Amino acid sequence: MVVLWGLREDGPLAEVWRCLEDLGTPVVFIDQREATQPVFELEVHPCVHGKITGPDCTFNLNEVRSIYIRPYNFSELDTFNAVDPGSEAWKRAVQFEESMLAWCELTNALVVNRPGSMGSNTSKPYQQEIIRKAGFKVPETLITTDPESVAEFRRKHSRVIYKSISSWRSIVSQLTQDDLTRAEDVACCPTQFQEFVEGTDYRVHVLDSTVFAHRIECVDDDYRYSEKARIEPLELDDALKARCIELTHQLGLVFSGIDLRRSLDGEWYCFEANPSPGFTYFDQGTGSISYALARLLSRHS
Numbered sequence: 001m002v003v004l005w006g007l008r009e010d011g012p013l014a015e016v017w018r019c020l021e022d023l024g025t026p027v028v029f030i031d032q033r034e035a036t037q038p039v040f041e042l043e044v045h046p047c048v049h050g051k052i053t054g055p056d057c058t059f060n061l062n063e064v065r066s067i068y069i070r071p072y073n074f075s076e077l078d079t080f081n082a083v084d085p086g087s088e089a090w091k092r093a094v095q096f097e098e099s100m101l102a103w104c105e106l107t108n109a110l111v112v113n114r115p116g117s118m119g120s121n122t123s124k125p126y127q128q129e130i131i132r133k134a135g136f137k138v139p140e141t142l143i144t145t146d147p148e149s150v151a152e153f154r155r156k157h158s159r160v161i162y163k164s165i166s167s168w169r170s171i172v173s174q175l176t177q178d179d180l181t182r183a184e185d186v187a188c189c190p191t192q193f194q195e196f197v198e199g200t201d202y203r204v205h206v207l208d209s210t211v212f213a214h215r216i217e218c219v220d221d222d223y224r225y226s227e228k229a230r231i232e233p234l235e236l237d238d239a240l241k242a243r244c245i246e247l248t249h250q251l252g253l254v255f256s257g258i259d260l261r262r263s264l265d266g267e268w269y270c271f272e273a274n275p276s277p278g279f280t281y282f283d284q285g286t287g288s289i290s291y292a293l294a295r296l297l298s299r300h301s
Helices: 011-023 088-106 115-122 124-133 147-157 183-188 238-250 288-300
Strands: 002-006 027-031 039-044 048-053 058-060 066-069 110-112 141-144 160-163 191-195 199-207 210-217 230-234 255-263 268-274
Touching: 002 011, 011 027, 011 288, 039 088, 048 088, 066 088, 066 288, 088 115, 110 288, 115 124, 115 268, 124 141, 124 238, 124 268, 141 147, 147 160, 147 183, 147 191, 199 238, 199 288, 210 238, 210 288, 238 255, 238 268
Parallel strands: 002 027, 002 066, 066 110
Antiparallel strands: 039 048, 048 058, 141 191, 160 191, 199 210, 199 255, 210 230, 255 268
8 A cells, every 4th residue: 555645736746646546556645634634543562553544544554565745834734724723623633743754754664755864955055065975066155144255255256046045945046236235134044155057957856766867948047937948858877877866865865856957067066955856847748757656656565
């Protein structure tokens, strides 16, 4: 049996669910919007066992052989807007979420990806050091709360981009003269600045030991928010594939989305390794990544 955990409207989860059903794999979807309804019984003595009882299904944990998770912060979901944080319903939701996270860490089932392994993405500076040790080049970086340091960094590199240092998604933008007029804001929020590396963007998805690579042609700073991006699949050379697989494994991940840029002089820079990639943007209607992930989950079932 495969368990999916997250929101039914989440694109990657919905696609994998569809593929699993096409493959005839038994699957249970646990929707976070219904977190107050299921009951989780979890014991860890001498091994992990228990069961989940919900309105639509009941199953023993030892029936589950693989789990794909994309959990959101349940407290921010619209269905909980009217739920009192001091109520029994809220308490049940908290307990269920905590039990799910604990189970995903402790189970012998395949988990894509374990919550603890996703932690490197909560600190981009920390993850950047792992990326560097994996053999990729990393842009010169400044993390600061000092406005003068920002101005000095821009004078040094001329073209600079800035973004969040946390896991919160932010739009990558080039630092302009107008931005410098509000540089005092960094005093209240540590911000990451990097030298701008001119070149071509690549997105590499690593699933276990399989690599899916796409080249992105885009004139905007952040292709994720651009209507002008052109994406095409391609094959990477074996050495680069191996480096991407090794980085994924060093991060403790089964599935990753790695952001690369090949500079004009042929150097490979790595900006980030996403532990919960929204890969449907790159499937381009082929379903290749969706089916590969569904088949991986099915094999373990």
